[in-house]
Each structure stands twice: as structure tokens, then as C-alpha cells.
Amino acid sequence: ENKKIALVVKALGIGFFEAANKGAQEAAKELGDVEVIYTGPTTTTAEGQIEVINSLIAQKVDAIAVSANDTDALVPALKKAMERGIKVISWDSGVAKEGRLMHLNPSSSPLIGNMIIKLAADQLPDGGDVAVLSATATSTNQNVWIEEMKKVQGNYKGINVVATVYGDDLADKSYRETQGLIQSYPNLKAIIAPTSVGIVAAAQAVEDAGKVGQINVTGLGLPSEMAGHVKAGSSKSFAIWNPIDLGYSATMIAYDLIGGAEAKPGAELKMGRMGTVKLDDNNEGAMADPFVYDAKNVEEFAKIF
Amino acid sequence: MAKLLKNREILLVLAIIALVFAIALRFPGFVAPANLARVYNDTSILIILALGQMAVILTRCIDLSMAANLALCGMVAAMINAAFPGVPIPLVILAVVALGAALGSINGLLVWKLDIPPIVVTLGTLTIFRGMIFLLTNGAWINAHQMSDAFKALPRAPLIGFPVLSWLSIVAIAAVYILMTRTPVGRAFFAVGGNPHAAVYTGIDVGRTRFLAYCLSGGLAGLAGYLWVSRYAVAYVDIAAGFELDIIAACVIGGISIAGGIGSVGGAVLGSLFLGVIKNALPVINISPFAQLAISGTVIIIAVAVNARTEKRKGRVILKKAEAV
Amino acid sequence: MAELNLSPRVIPDRLQSRGSRALKSWESLLLVVAVLIFAINSFASPYFLDPWNLSDATFNFTEKAMIAFAMALVIIAGEIDLSVASIIALSSTAMGLAVTMGADTPMLVVVGLGTGLLCGAVNGLLITGLGLPSIVVTIGTMSLFRGLSFIILGDQAYTGYPASFAYFGQGYVWWVFSFEFALFAVFAVIYSVLLHKTNFGRAVYAIGNNQTAALFSGVRVGRVKFILFLLTGLMAGIASICLTSRLGSTRPSIALGVELEVVTMVVLGGVSILGGSGTIPGVVLAAFIMGMVTFGFGLLNVPGIVMSIFIGVLLISVIALPILWARARRRVAH
Amino acid sequence: MKPAVALEGISKSFPGVKALSDVSLALYPGSVTALIGENGAGKSTLVKILTGIYQPDGGTIRVDGEETHFPTALSAAHAGVTAIHQETVLFDELSVAENIFLGHAPRNRFGLIDWKKLNGNARDLLRRVGAEIDPTIRLRDLGIANKHMVAIARALSIDASVVIMDEPTAALSHKEIHELYELIDRLKADGKAILFISHKFDEIFRIADRYTVFRDGGMVGEGLISDVTQDQLVKMMVGRDVGQVFPKVDVAIGEPVLTVSGYRHPTEFEDINFELRRGEILGFYGLIGAGRSEFMQSLIGITRPSAGAIKLNGDVLVIRSPAEAIQAGIVYVPEERGRQGAIIGLPIFQNVTLPSLQKTSRAGFLKLANEFALAREYTQRLDLRAASLDQDVGTLSGGNQQKVVIAKWLATQPKVIILDEPTKGIDIGSKAAVHAFMSELAGQGLSVIMVSSEIPEIMGMADRVIVMREGRIAGRFERSELTAEKLVRAAAGIAEAA
Numbered sequence A: 001e002n003k004k005i006a007l008v009v010k011a012l013g014i015g016f017f018e019a020a021n022k023g024a025q026e027a028a029k030e031l032g033d034v035e036v037i038y039t040g041p042t043t044t045t046a047e048g049q050i051e052v053i054n055s056l057i058a059q060k061v062d063a064i065a066v067s068a069n070d071t072d073a074l075v076p077a078l079k080k081a082m083e084r085g086i087k088v089i090s091w092d093s094g095v096a097k098e099g100r101l102m103h104l105n106p107s108s109s110p111l112i113g114n115m116i117i118k119l120a121a122d123q124l125p126d127g128g129d130v131a132v133l134s135a136t137a138t139s140t141n142q143n144v145w146i147e148e149m150k151k152v153q154g155n156y157k158g159i160n161v162v163a164t165v166y167g168d169d170l171a172d173k174s175y176r177e178t179q180g181l182i183q184s185y186p187n188l189k190a191i192i193a194p195t196s197v198g199i200v201a202a203a204q205a206v207e208d209a210g211k212v213g214q215i216n217v218t219g220l221g222l223p224s225e226m227a228g229h230v231k232a233g234s235s236k237s238f239a240i241w242n243p244i245d246l247g248y249s250a251t252m253i254a255y256d257l258i259g260g261a262e263a264k265p266g267a268e269l270k271m272g273r274m275g276t277v278k279l280d281d282n283n284e285g286a287m288a289d290p291f292v293y294d295a296k297n298v299e300e301f302a303k304i305f
Numbered sequence B: 001m002a003k004l005l006k007n008r009e010i011l012l013v014l015a016i017i018a019l020v021f022a023i024a025l026r027f028p029g030f031v032a033p034a035n036l037a038r039v040y041n042d043t044s045i046l047i048i049l050a051l052g053q054m055a056v057i058l059t060r061c062i063d064l065s066m067a068a069n070l071a072l073c074g075m076v077a078a079m080i081n082a083a084f085p086g087v088p089i090p091l092v093i094l095a096v097v098a099l100g101a102a103l104g105s106i107n108g109l110l111v112w113k114l115d116i117p118p119i120v121v122t123l124g125t126l127t128i129f130r131g132m133i134f135l136l137t138n139g140a141w142i143n144a145h146q147m148s149d150a151f152k153a154l155p156r157a158p159l160i161g162f163p164v165l166s167w168l169s170i171v172a173i174a175a176v177y178i179l180m181t182r183t184p185v186g187r188a189f190f191a192v193g194g195n196p197h198a199a200v201y202t203g204i205d206v207g208r209t210r211f212l213a214y215c216l217s218g219g220l221a222g223l224a225g226y227l228w229v230s231r232y233a234v235a236y237v238d239i240a241a242g243f244e245l246d247i248i249a250a251c252v253i254g255g256i257s258i259a260g261g262i263g264s265v266g267g268a269v270l271g272s273l274f275l276g277v278i279k280n281a282l283p284v285i286n287i288s289p290f291a292q293l294a295i296s297g298t299v300i301i302i303a304v305a306v307n308a309r310t311e312k313r314k315g316r317v318i319l320k321k322a323e324a325v
Numbered sequence C: 001m002a003e004l005n006l007s008p009r010v011i012p013d014r015l016q017s018r019g020s021r022a023l024k025s026w027e028s029l030l031l032v033v034a035v036l037i038f039a040i041n042s043f044a045s046p047y048f049l050d051p052w053n054l055s056d057a058t059f060n061f062t063e064k065a066m067i068a069f070a071m072a073l074v075i076i077a078g079e080i081d082l083s084v085a086s087i088i089a090l091s092s093t094a095m096g097l098a099v100t101m102g103a104d105t106p107m108l109v110v111v112g113l114g115t116g117l118l119c120g121a122v123n124g125l126l127i128t129g130l131g132l133p134s135i136v137v138t139i140g141t142m143s144l145f146r147g148l149s150f151i152i153l154g155d156q157a158y159t160g161y162p163a164s165f166a167y168f169g170q171g172y173v174w175w176v177f178s179f180e181f182a183l184f185a186v187f188a189v190i191y192s193v194l195l196h197k198t199n200f201g202r203a204v205y206a207i208g209n210n211q212t213a214a215l216f217s218g219v220r221v222g223r224v225k226f227i228l229f230l231l232t233g234l235m236a237g238i239a240s241i242c243l244t245s246r247l248g249s250t251r252p253s254i255a256l257g258v259e260l261e262v263v264t265m266v267v268l269g270g271v272s273i274l275g276g277s278g279t280i281p282g283v284v285l286a287a288f289i290m291g292m293v294t295f296g297f298g299l300l301n302v303p304g305i306v307m308s309i310f311i312g313v314l315l316i317s318v319i320a321l322p323i324l325w326a327r328a329r330r331r332v333a334h
Numbered sequence D: 001m002k003p004a005v006a007l008e009g010i011s012k013s014f015p016g017v018k019a020l021s022d023v024s025l026a027l028y029p030g031s032v033t034a035l036i037g038e039n040g041a042g043k044s045t046l047v048k049i050l051t052g053i054y055q056p057d058g059g060t061i062r063v064d065g066e067e068t069h070f071p072t073a074l075s076a077a078h079a080g081v082t083a084i085h086q087e088t089v090l091f092d093e094l095s096v097a098e099n100i101f102l103g104h105a106p107r108n109r110f111g112l113i114d115w116k117k118l119n120g121n122a123r124d125l126l127r128r129v130g131a132e133i134d135p136t137i138r139l140r141d142l143g144i145a146n147k148h149m150v151a152i153a154r155a156l157s158i159d160a161s162v163v164i165m166d167e168p169t170a171a172l173s174h175k176e177i178h179e180l181y182e183l184i185d186r187l188k189a190d191g192k193a194i195l196f197i198s199h200k201f202d203e204i205f206r207i208a209d210r211y212t213v214f215r216d217g218g219m220v221g222e223g224l225i226s227d228v229t230q231d232q233l234v235k236m237m238v239g240r241d242v243g244q245v246f247p248k249v250d251v252a253i254g255e256p257v258l259t260v261s262g263y264r265h266p267t268e269f270e271d272i273n274f275e276l277r278r279g280e281i282l283g284f285y286g287l288i289g290a291g292r293s294e295f296m297q298s299l300i301g302i303t304r305p306s307a308g309a310i311k312l313n314g315d316v317l318v319i320r321s322p323a324e325a326i327q328a329g330i331v332y333v334p335e336e337r338g339r340q341g342a343i344i345g346l347p348i349f350q351n352v353t354l355p356s357l358q359k360t361s362r363a364g365f366l367k368l369a370n371e372f373a374l375a376r377e378y379t380q381r382l383d384l385r386a387a388s389l390d391q392d393v394g395t396l397s398g399g400n401q402q403k404v405v406i407a408k409w410l411a412t413q414p415k416v417i418i419l420d421e422p423t424k425g426i427d428i429g430s431k432a433a434v435h436a437f438m439s440e441l442a443g444q445g446l447s448v449i450m451v452s453s454e455i456p457e458i459m460g461m462a463d464r465v466i467v468m469r470e471g472r473i474a475g476r477f478e479r480s481e482l483t484a485e486k487l488v489r490a491a492a493g494i495a496e497a498a
């Protein structure tokens, strides 16, 4: 009998999650007795994810690995799943502690927070104004990263964060918000967009405004979506962890838990070729460092994800 | 000029001017001609869509599927371009305009031949069109690097000082204006919405007129689909999600009566510009992003209230004495 | 008198018996559809016919259906309320705010219902007081109400609802019957009686068919409409309590897009979007149909958007088929 | 003589009704044919078939001897058939000129509408029908009579050989009616074939050359007007003798019931004072647009007066809504049946009981048996023709709808009833029934206000008459001193001949 592991994503059709699914399928093949159910709502809403989770509970899957649209709202549904014997973990975007056995961070939030501001600062030896273009005001991970970024801001002399705006992960809104930033801050030197939708829109807006070379767009993005903008020069570099590895690792951890491993502070869970993850006091663990892409390597990765 | 614009429209023009100057007080750069041109350019797509919605609303119908139609056509345009980068862009545009009109004609046919209420039809096709994008692509995105440079460049290309996008919307305004004021079909839109019963007696085919209005709104949505996708250089299932409400709001602010029969091209354009100015201004005058939604809601409510006031029947005056006053 | 009415004609009360009319009604068509979907679901997935699974599935529609009952009345009266989802958000935000100020569960219920009623009153005043078209007003308040919760909450979330508050969205009355489902059933009965058995319900139909004539006939049109918007506000408040309790947290984006699903449910239930006709049993059936479709597709892991295509097609075809059928029959008859 | 249009064996059914069965009708150039029949006899249905709005189930239409079909209103117009319909079917939001030319507007050489020419042509046409209206103003700014003149101008904007008029004078007053007669004479002289539908016999005998009578969807007689008398026509129409149309009985008039003093409104009316006594029928006469309906509606709380007081049986009353008026025992039967009276979409019995639900229900819950009983009683007394009480009022003919509307307010058992044009558009048999009922009610002590623009009705039924002109009372007459001339003079504001 195959073990059923559900990979629940924020929304179907997002390149990042499609890549994670690739990794999950790779893990399933490697494990042999696992069937991965790749599912999620069509729009990034908590209610949509709850409906999906309810139908997974009904199907009596063995494990659910979820990237949550809302930290808290999924908790009751996931608790119910755990009561019915389903192993629940979160990955990428976490749920509150009561709603899962463990959470797999793609990387550690402090590392990411530091990375995004460092990417901007590296291009600005003399400092200057930078602005943040985030996703929705409610997305968990962006908010944590921005918080972490602000903690280490002091380490980068002359870097001045002038604004944080929200593009809601909508291309047109992000575009317009970027236009607004360019307007309001004539001395803007960099835009940090820690979201794969936002960074693309921001780069496009910078190109359309004729500001290539003056404003550098950086943050977190997918190589395939950013390759064109790196080539156009609107983005010098950006970072992302490898989503394939993330999907792979989440599946492996879920399998380990089904097999009887226990998720408790200090425990080490197996992640196949990615090694192991060590859980902290919050039952959270980090997979790996974010990886930086620039003109030298982006083309190569654009073919993969 | 005064003859061209009705009372309500003059009011709107004044409101827009006041708004622009209020913004300029906090951010002087906003009134720079280049910036105003940019705001217009940013509003062009909304204007094109509002023109189509206006025609539909005039016939006492509504098209909730416009944004979904836009998304589907935009996706198809992107797919054509990604698969056959060699196809000339005007041909791509022609194809999606035709596709949009065809999708609009589905709405039109259901309303015409089966007499299903428009709001139900377009509520249904709204989900169906979006779903079709998902079925076409399996949810995958089409990104900038998959589109040809020519595809992305067209709306931005400058032409006598303005981007082609702006010019396209100006052409659309002129064409729809002539259609509405100088052709029998355009007048039929007003007649059908003003009094569908009487339209039958006048020899106007009510269903067919509505069908044509839906074809127009569909075709314009198709055009907007290409423009949207090429401008933002990305296509996915959810582009312009919820935009149908902006389009309707623009029409309502522009004084187009939701009950049909009353409205004008000027109103649709001004209503769109009003929304466009607000949308563009909020980020630059540093209003909390969280307040934007509440502000646009309030604006819509004020706009209908004001419109209702100016539309309010003066009342038939019977007393001779009162007439003189 | 007598000599004038030489041949007073006796007009029968009814030509068709109530039974034969019920048989030809929309509701019986929906019932057939519902039974079909139930049968197909039972075949398609081994997990469908499980009491607990079916019970879980009811959460797909109970909250929306409760709003749909009030919405049905609003639509029958010829109006519409598109702001219900935003009222849910604002009520939920108000409850979250109350929690931070130390409110207990009964207080939270009062706050949730109160906010709903208040929003309903705002809609009602704008629509009946100023005489504005409801579709536009509620598009406006839809942005306004949700916008207010964004202003209050920003990027924060309210959590930390008291444990006893969880009962409304997660509690069970008896065996597999959840509190929400029981509430749904009770409201189904209340609204059926209100619409079909009372003077108020008759007034709603009269307004929907001819508002001016209803006014001349002594129907207090403004008051009835105002009450209807209060009711949708109240039901949205109740739905908000259930949903907030079920999620255990509040964010301003809660219940996004629910208004279209509610309207779809009402229309699928046979309520004429133009006003003047429709029944509550129809809406109840439509709620079950939509819930079962969502759940059935979910069990097969079909993406939500495919379900919405299905609902879209269902919506149009359920309305179109009887029309086509009648046409075909007329053609045969000729 | 060859008919301009001939209908042969035309049939038309609606679900549950056979509106026309095997009727034939011929219209001759230069001649006016009157089409008469009870409400629901099928007259308007025939008009709609002749103008391409309805398709007949069977039968043929011949124009100038050639068989034709009219699939749309446009094709009938092209074949030279034009009509003034029973309802004014125009567009409030469009200009007068466009209303006249919609669908056949003059175009320039690019195929675009030529507005200048359009306005010019409209001005000429309006002058021809004798209406001084600026063609560029919006239709909604016109009074009801002028709107009807626009409808007439529209009918004449099509160069037609056949002109149909379905109750054209129902919405017109004295002056316009005379202009219309002259217009018909001119059309006749031009060789047009005219079909004229009316319930008013004086009109028919004034202008018609031939007549055709319909009963229950079939043709029961035709011939030359000069060969028949009114009584013969009525008998053909109704199938029996009608008796008196104005069965006025003398009732002992009692004490004042309703006292209105100092009623005024900033723009609609002022200085309205009168008393209404028990058992009295008080007529309100005036030209259309004199402000009678506006004033009556302010009595029941539709519009708010700016000053004035009402006393009912000596007690001061404040009425803010029709509901309060009904509760107090004052009811108003409105003139616009379609908009204010009938609730199309609801069955007959629910229409009748709507204002009386308090009485038929218990604690706010409906009691259907009571409703049917009440509806049955009142509809039978008014001789309603319907298949069942559960039938949608929308499927009734205009006249029968009017009966349902009257029944609706009578069923509330009021103290004062205001009837606004109660017999507008209803046939002579029904008229007699309504009048008889009115008399009977007065006899039982009810007080009646009857607003009417028909002089015979006012003279036949009223105990006292108040004439209104331009929002003011322009004359008061006792029954004994009533003459048609006095009424017309007061209403038009022409000084009494010295």
C-alpha cells in the first residue's frame, strides 16, 4: 500500500510551487512507496486551503505538507487532521506551532533578511535610498524577512530604507506601486522585492521608466522569470533558495514522520540527499542558505525553474 | 465644449481638476505634464474597458466577465507569441480582438436567444473564462523572457510624444464616440436600455442590440487583454482578477445609469480618469496602503449619491407662479 | 346590484392543484440534480459516503447558505447586496479588536452581530434613505467595509479567541451534526416561514414585482427594504462569528469573494435575479448542490477552479435547459 | 373599392387564452374604420399583429392585395403600416426629435446620422400635428398629453398608407382631441386607410365611416356607421343590454366626513379647500396635467404638502404614507394602472388582498382561505373575466386589470375612496358595473372622490364638481347647475360669456 503525502501549496500555477512539486515527485520516485498529491486553492486564500485540507482529511492521506496562506487560520483544520492521525508539517510559509509537527524554513529568516539588504548594499558602495516592495500586507514570511532585514540595517552604512509598499502579489498593483516609489523618491537607488511576483513587476516598471542603471531591483525571484530583467540590466542580482530542493525535503521529512520519527526540539529529521534538519525550540528547522543569481549563472538556472 | 459635456460631466471634470490640485499641494510633481501623461497612459486600459462596459450597461445589461475575458485573451496572445514569435504583432492583436468579441458574443447569445438575465450569464462565464485559462495552461505562467521583444515593445513605443497605449485608447474613444452618437446601432443601445418595450415597437431588435453590445465589450476586452499582458510582461490565470468591479465603478462614477439608457462616452472616460488619478496618487502622497480600499469605496458611494442628486427629476411644475421662479 | 350582474361569472380559485404545480417546479428539478450529484459522488469516491466526511463537507456551504437566505429575500425584493463578504471581514475585525480589549465569548457574539447589523443599517440607509441603486451602493460599501478592516488591522492578525468561542465554528450539537449545520437548518425553517407564510414575505414579493404599486397599496416599501438589508447584515454577522470561530483568527482578507458564491447559490436556487420570484427551499437545495460539488471534486483532488467552471456551467445550463426544453416541446406541438 | 390592408382568418393564442380566432378585417383608403369591443376582445392584439409585434398563429395579411408577412415592427413600417399604440411607447431619456425618428433617422453621405436634418424634420412634423414642442428637449420634460402628441408625430413620420390608432384620445384633453379630429380628417383626405379603436361612442360617431365589432376574440359584426345606433353597437359588443351607463341613485347626503383646508405644495398646487360629505360623489374635473392626481396623491402621503390640514370625521389626521391612509380609511385608486396599480407577476388574489392583509391574516401569518374568499367576493362584484384567481394579473386585458385594481382598494372597506380616472380604457359594460358599484357604495354611506377627464362621466355621476386648473381650484358646481360648457370654460380658464 502506497503512502499518500499531500503537498499543499499557496495557489496552483505559481512557478515556484510547480518547481517544488518537481522535487516532491523526485522524492517519491526515490522512496518508491509514496504517492504525492499536489494540490492547493486557485487563489491565495486561507479559506481555499481549508477546503482542500478538509478533502485531504476525508481521503485519509498519511501526511500533509503545507505552505500556508495564513499562519493562524489553518490551525483548526490542521489540528483536526492531526487528531485523525495525519502527520502535518509546514514548509516555506509556516503555520502557528499548534497546527503542525514541525516547520521547514527554506532558509533561516535572519539569513534571508540579511541577504536581501546585502544584495542591495553590494551595488551601493556610497549608500543611498532603498525601498521595499512586499507582497500582501498579511503574508507571513515577507513580514518576518522585512523585520529581520530592519534589524541588521545598521550594519550597512548609508543605506536608508525609505518606504515599504505592498503590491499584493498582483502584477499590475506591484507595477503601479513601483511607479509611485520612483515618483515619490527621486533619489531612490534600489528596490528590494522579497516576492517573486513583485520583483518582476518592479523590474519592468524600472525599465519602462527609463531608470535602468539608476535603480537596481533586487530581492527574491525565480531565475526563469528574472532572466530577461537581468539581461536588461534592471536587476543586477537576486536570490532564492532552490524550490526543487524544498519540495524534495518537505516530502522526505513527511515520510520520515510517517515512518515513526518524532518531531521535538533537538530532533534531527532525514531529508534524503539534502542531509538532515535539526529542529529548534519551536520545532522549526532551516534547509539551506539562499543562493544568489546574477548575469553569470541566471541563464543556466532559468531552464530549470 | 459646454455642449459636448452634460452637467454631470462638467462636475466630474471639476472634481478631477480639484483632486489633481489637492494632490499637487502635497506632491507638486504630480501636475507636471509628463506625469499627467503617465497617469493617462496608466488609465488607458481601464478607459478601453469602461467604453465596452458602458455600451453594455446602456442596454440595461451588465458584463461581469470582462476582466476574465481580458485575462483569457491576454493569455492566448502570450501563448501565440511564445509559440510563434514570428507572427506579426498586429495579427496577434487582431486575433485576440476577434477572440474577445467571440467570447463576448457567447454572453450576447445567451442573453439574446435564451433570455437569461445578464448578471447570471456573465457571472457564469466569468468563472468559465478564468477556468478555461487554467485548463489551457494548467496554471502555468508565461513570463517576460518567453515573450518576444516586439510583443512587449508595442504599447510602450513612443508616437508623437505619447506611448502607443495612450494613442490606442484615444482611437477607441473616438471610434466609440462616433458609434454611439452617429450610428443607428449606437442610438439603439440607448433606446433598448431606456425602454426595451418601446424599442420593440420601434422596430429595434432588443436581443440583437444587446448581442452587439456584448460583442463590442468583448472585443475591447480582447484588445485590453493584449495590452495588459504586454505592458506588465506576464500572463497568468489571475491577471486582472476583480478588475470587473473597477470597470463598473468607473462607469458609475461617470454617471452611467445602472438601470440603462443614460450615459455617455465622456462620462465613461472621465469616470475612468477619476479612478486612475486616485489610484496613481495614493502611493505618491504616502497614504497608507491599507487606507486605499476604504478611500475608493467612499469615492464610489459619494459619486453615486452626487449623480443621483443631479439626476433627480426636477419635478413637473404645475403652478404658473412656481414656473417663473 | 343584482340586475346589473345578470351572469356573474364564478372564477375558480386555482386551475392547477398545488401538487401538480410542485411537480413542475424549479425545486423538483434541483432535487433531481442534487440526487444525481449525490449518486455520482458516491460512485466516484469511496470516501464520500462516510458520516464524518459528509459532516465535514457541510462546512463548505453552511456559512454561505445562511447569508444566501437573507440575500434571497433581498434579491426577490429586486435589490442586491454585494457587500456581505466585506461585512464578514469587518465583523470579524471588530470581534478581534474586542478580544484584545478583553471581551468574553457572549460579548464577542454581541459585537459580531452588532457590527453586522450596523453595516446592514448603513447599506439600508444609503439605499432606502437616499434612494440609490443597491448594486452600486454595495459595490462601494464592499470596498469601504473591507477597507476599514485593513485600516484597523493592517498587516496584523487577531488571534487568541477564548476557547469557548471555538464552539460556533467547530462544535457539534449531536453526533456528526455540527453547530453550524444546526444553525443552517434552523434558519432554513425560519426564512421559509418568513418568506412564504407571513405578510412580510408577501410584501417582499410585491415590492419585487412592482415597487410603486406596492407603495400605493400600503406596503411600507422603505421600511421593508431597510429590514432586508439589516437582515443580510445580521446574517453576515452570524456567518462571521461562525467563520472566525472556525478559523480561530482574523485577517482583513477573510472571506474574500464570498459574495459571488452567495449570489450564485441564490440564483441557482431559482430566485429570479430580476426580483419578484423564488423560494427558500430552492436555495437550500442549491446550497447542498454547491457543497456536494465542491466536496466531490475535492475528494478527487480536482483544482478549485475546475469546480467553479462546473458551477458556472451548472448555473447557466440549469436556467437554459428548461427554456430550451419548453421551446422544443412547443415545436413538437406545432 | 380595393382594401389597402386586408386580414383574413387571423388567429392568435396566448398560453391559456385564445385572443383572436379566425377574424377578418379590411381597411379602405380614405376611410376610417372603428374597431370596438369589450376589454380583452382582442383589439390591441390585432393591432400588434398588423404592426409586426406579434406573429399570428394562422391567417393571412394582404397589403394592396399581395400576401405579406411582418416578422418585425420595421417590416410593417416598410409596408406602409404605422400605429399609435394604446400605451405610449417612447423613450424618456432621448430627445423629442429622436423619439420621432428612431429607427429611420436621416443619414449623411457617410451613413452617419444627420442631426441637423433630423431636428428640422421633427419640427415640421410637430407643426403638422399642431403641437408646439421644441424637438431638441428631452421627452421626459414633456407633459403626458404632449408625449402623446409626439407618439402621433412619430406615427406620421413614416410615410404610411395605413394608420392605426389604439385609443388615441385616452390620454388627451379637449383641445388636443379636437386637433386630432382635424388631423384625421386631413389624413382621410390624403387617402389613408385609418383604423380607429375607442371605447367612447361620441368619438366613434364623430369620425368613423365604418365599424367592426369584436367579442371574445371573434368578429361579430361590421358595416357602415350611418346604418347603426349606439344601442345596437353596444348590444353587439356585450351580447346583451347594458342598461344604464350612469346609474346614479339619489342618496341622502350626510355630515362632512373629510375636510381639506389650506393644502399647498411649492410647485404643484395651492389653496385647496373643500369638504366631502357622507354618501357624496365629488367629481374633480380638469384638463390633463391640471394637478388633480398630484393633489390626490398628497392626500394619501405619496408626496408631502408644504402646508394644509385634513380632518376625518372631525379629527385632525396626519398621513405620511399610503399605509397610514389605508389604516385611516382613505384609499386612492391610482390612474396609472400598469405602474401604480396592478402588480404584474403576482396572481389576481394576491393583488386584491395586498392592502387588506391585516384583515385576512392572523398575527402576521397569511391565511390563504381568507384571501381567496375576499378576492372572490370583490372580483365577482366587478364582473371580472379571468380563468382563475391564481392567474397572473399580467395575463389579463387592460380593462380587466383595471377591475382587479379597483377591487383591491374596495376590499379594504374604506370610509373615503378616491378614484382617479376609474374607467380609463375600460369598456362600456364594465364602466356601467363600476359606476353602479360606486353608486351602491355611496348609498351605503361611503364618500367618493372621482377624478375624471370625461365630461359625460362627471355629469352622469357627480353630486358636486370641483374643477382644477394649473394647480388651483377654478370652479365649484352643484349637480343642479352643471353644464358641459361651464366645466370646459372653468378648466380652460376662459371667462364666462358676458
Ligand SMILES: Nc1ncnc2c1ncn2[C@@H]1O[C@H](COP(=O)(O)OP(=O)(O)OP(=O)(O)O)[C@@H](O)[C@H]1O
Residues within 6 Å of the ligand: D014, D015, D017, D018, D019, D037, D038, D039, D040, D041, D042, D043, D044, D045, D046, D086, D394, D395, D396, D397, D398, D399, D400, D425, D426, D427
Ligand atoms: N402578452 C400576452 N400574454 C397573454 N395573454 C395576452 C397577452 N396579450 C393579450 N393577452 C390576452 O389576449 C386577450 C386580448 O387582449 P387585448 O389586449 O387584445 O384586448 P383589447 O381588446 O385591446 O382590450 P382593452 O380594451 O382592454 O385594451 C385578453 O384576454 C388578454 O388577456
Ligand SMILES: Nc1ncnc2c1ncn2[C@@H]1O[C@H](COP(=O)(O)OP(=O)(O)OP(=O)(O)O)[C@@H](O)[C@H]1O
Residues within 6 Å of the ligand: B316, B318, D140, D141, D142, D143, D144, D145, D286, D287, D288, D289, D290, D291, D292, D293, D294, D295, D335, D336, D421, D453
Ligand atoms: N411631464 C410629465 N412627465 C411625466 N408624467 C406626467 C407628466 N405630465 C403628466 N404626467 C402624468 O400624468 C399625471 C398627471 O397628473 P396631474 O396631477 O398633474 O394632473 P391631472 O389633473 O390628474 O391630470 P390627469 O388627467 O393626467 O390625471 C401624472 O401623475 C403623471 O403620471
Ligand SMILES: [Mg+2]
Residues within 6 Å of the ligand: D043, D044, D045, D086, D166, D398
Ligand atoms: Mg387594448
Ligand SMILES: [Mg+2]
Residues within 6 Å of the ligand: D292, D293, D294, D335, D420, D421, D451
Ligand atoms: Mg390624473
